[in-house]
């Protein structure tokens with residue numbers, strides 16, 4: 001348990017939504033895998049873990065080999081096993097779905113092997129022979145961790161600059177605690193960095209404490225994995241009232257400390273993406289009796305996964321579809337939201353005004369984008385705050401790479417891991433070919 | 446990490462996993478893909494005067510959901526021209542110089558053996574395997590198991606091969622004999638450098654109960670085929686071990702029969718095989734099954750402190766003994782762990798109907814009770830129990846010193862009283 005988190009945190013009240021498999025269950029489930037040729041689950045996994053092979057190893061009693069196979073493709077395989085939306089990735093692709101038989105529980109099997117690796121202290125990877133090259137990683141989230149690990153395997157010295165005083169990014173501060181708790185994410189980051197040779201500069205924000213010029217001076221290449229920024233604002237009167245918060249901001253408070261729900265009886269979550277679904281379920285689970293989501297579109301158009309909404313609905317979350325808030329009101333703190341229905345073109349429907357009583361409103365309508373921090377570096381394109389990169393994470397400016405949420409606009413941990421790893425390999429190829437910061441050569445993928 | 450390199454009869458291999466002579470080792474392109482996937486060596490599909498095959502030619506024995514738990518075939522030796530096979534052996538050797546290719550051979554006359562051995566070695570084969578095992582089609586023509594079942598013929602042909610060959614000669618034995626030992630000894634007398642076993646077992650895999658024809662069906666008829674796959678492993682293990690412990694034998698062994706994973710391979714090795722060969726599991730799942738065979742073997746060797754394959758070969762042979770040498774006074778009883786018992790009571794049914802009627806239901810719980818004074822320690826309940834580790838066979842000290850049946854018969858050693866009233 002890292003010193004900076006209190007032992008008693010609101011998130012510690014949560015138990016796992018998806019239960020781990022016992023060894024006997026894992027053996028039975030692994031034995032069901034068909035070991036498909038050119039398996040669709042492997043294609044569906046952004047890090048392309050050799051899923052049939054690791055499952056076969058579990059079936060044959062070789063958990064250690066299974067863990068090795070997983071980490072070989074995805075060093076964040078432990079947290080991904082818990083946080084990945086497997087329903088739309090590997091498990092969703094399992095051919096058993098077409099036989100109307102239950103698909104293989106790939107996430108749970110992955111958890112079986114990777115948890116065991118953590119419990120038993122298994123280690124698989126060594127740093128590569130030193131190349132004498134230095135790479136900076138901006139941000140200490142999943143993208144940078146995956147990139148740093150791969151770069152160390154390839155022998156490059158690494159320095160991570162993280163503005164907070166702990167690692168893991170949103171994996172630590174954002175993931176629903178019924179999937180993964182903050183301390184487990186921090187433990188994972190430390191486990192990844194056991195490969196050695198990664199200098200940690202926490203509390204160091206690029207653009208404030210360390211300049212881009214400093215990076216260009218001190219490093220041969222830079223990987224930017226700064227993720228997304230603060231919750232977007234609703235731009236509606238009254239949103240500065242106490243009791244109106246950003247959802248990601250509130251989730252972080254809940255995970256790292258106290259959720260501040262004393263006296264909260266009714267909460268509204270604005271939005272219908274996965275962050276909104278998580279926040280709504282978390283509020284209910286922490287004892288808020290009435291939780292309503294408010295979304296301008298229909299149920300079919302919601303951004304959140306169907307399986308997440310189903311779980312939220314089963315838990316008791318209510319929804320107002322095709323409605324927007326026009327004002328947050330209250331005497332000194334939030335008491336109600338003024339709302340109105342909208343039509344397909346999202347224009348308010350005359351006479352459809354209504355009011356939702358609420359002591360807490362969470363805005364889950366997206367996160368700001370941080371690409372602006374790179375503005376001014378010639379050759380790098382930032383579009384609506386997203387850093388533009390090619391398939392290997394290259395930005396166009398020699399030596400500069402990016403991946404994860406800041407470059408893909410906000411996806412999953414597993415995408416960040418895949419993009420971090422791909423960028424690390426591209427950096428290695430570029431450096432080997434004489435490219436890097438300040439070089440003319442534009443590396444090719 | 447452990448060193449997986451090994452050798453059988455002087456044929457060196459980077460790891461103990463070889464493709465058995467069968468469809469997965471039918472052509473150069475296949476074997477090169479297999480080497481790419483990590484296989485150590487390959488025994489080429491048996492060469493001889495090319496034959497023609499029928500369709501269909503395979504049958505599968507499903508046990509519950511386990512498709513292909515047993516497998517049989519009525520396929521013969523290669524149906525491709527010899528010169529094509531030899532050209533591909535040469536090509537494959539050029540690309541993969543360190544992975545052994547063993548030419549499996551089956552011809553009739555001394556002159557044919559001389560000729561085919563010369564051509565195999567000229568093509569680059571690292572060793573020969575004499576196929577004295579095929580139990581269908583070829584034996585009716587006086588080859589295959591017709592040779593393997595006659596020690597004198599086996600010895601004669603082996604001696605020809607050893608006379609003509611400049612590379613190691615393995616003899617592939619048929620399991621279709623009552624005792625494998627005389628056949629292994631015949632190969633040894635003939636000068637073989639090692640043996641491979643088992644080939645397939647004579648079988649009818651199933652009967653089509655609507656058409657009244659056995660399977661696999663060729664039109665309206667069928668014939669007996671060779672049985673292999675996971676189901677034959679126990680038979681193969683016994684035959685390997687019977688030779689490995691035979692005092693006068695001592696030849697290296699390449700173990701074959703039902704190897705699906707690293708554990709199976711380890712069992713063959715502990716009973717005396719320095720390499721293992723695989724056919725059915727590759728036919729069912731492809732070459733990439735070798736990844737966990739290698740990985741799992743390496744992990745196993747590491748966990749046991751074996752640094753070389755040779756450290757483990759034959760390690761369980763001394764513990765494979767005669768019934769008359771077992772300690773009759775060694776006593777175990779079954780015990781049920783109530784915490785992990787799920788109350789299915791399969792053990793009650795098994796013990797009552799299939800053993801000694803000493804597991805009983807108890808009032809107020811689904812957890813059965815074992816009457817230890819009646820339990821003969823047979824293992825049946827443990828075998829049927831679906832909850833891992835729930836039933837254990839625990840040693841009990843009955844105060845009787847060890848005594849074998851042979852001690853009893855020859856020296857009057859005292860045996861503990863027979864247990865159980867049933």
Ligand SMILES: Cc1cc2nc3c(=O)[nH]c(=O)nc-3n(C[C@H](O)[C@H](O)[C@H](O)COP(=O)(O)OP(=O)(O)OC[C@H]3O[C@@H](n4cnc5c(N)ncnc54)[C@H](O)[C@@H]3O)c2cc1C
Nearest residue numbers: 139141142143163169170206226227404405411412413416
């Ligand atoms: C509420 C919520 C729930 C989610 N649930 C899931 C889920 O269940 N499953 C899933 O797969 N994904 C989930 N995600 C998405 C997932 O968390 C992200 O896709 C992933 O964390 C992105 O990784 P990253 O490394 O790109 O960015 P981040 O995780 O955001 O990490 C970026 C890091 O960079 C640091 N940083 C930012 N700017 C600077 C700077 N200028 N200088 C130094 N450091 C800086 C930040 O402090 C942060 O630590 C969720 C996201 C949210 C918001």
Ligand SMILES: Cc1cc2nc3c(=O)[nH]c(=O)nc-3n(C[C@H](O)[C@H](O)[C@H](O)COP(=O)(O)O)c2cc1C
Nearest residue numbers: 465466467491518643644673674702703723724725
């Ligand atoms: C379809 C098929 C064809 C085979 N052909 C040959 C052959 O040509 N020569 C030979 O020595 N053994 C042949 N065998 C036997 C295998 O090499 C092997 O000894 C046997 O299948 C047992 O191994 P397994 O359980 O791994 O399949 C064949 C087996 C099968 C299933």
Ligand code: SF4
Nearest residue numbers: 468500501502503728
């Ligand atoms: S496995 Fe291939 S060759 Fe055999 S029957 Fe099927 S399609 Fe034909």
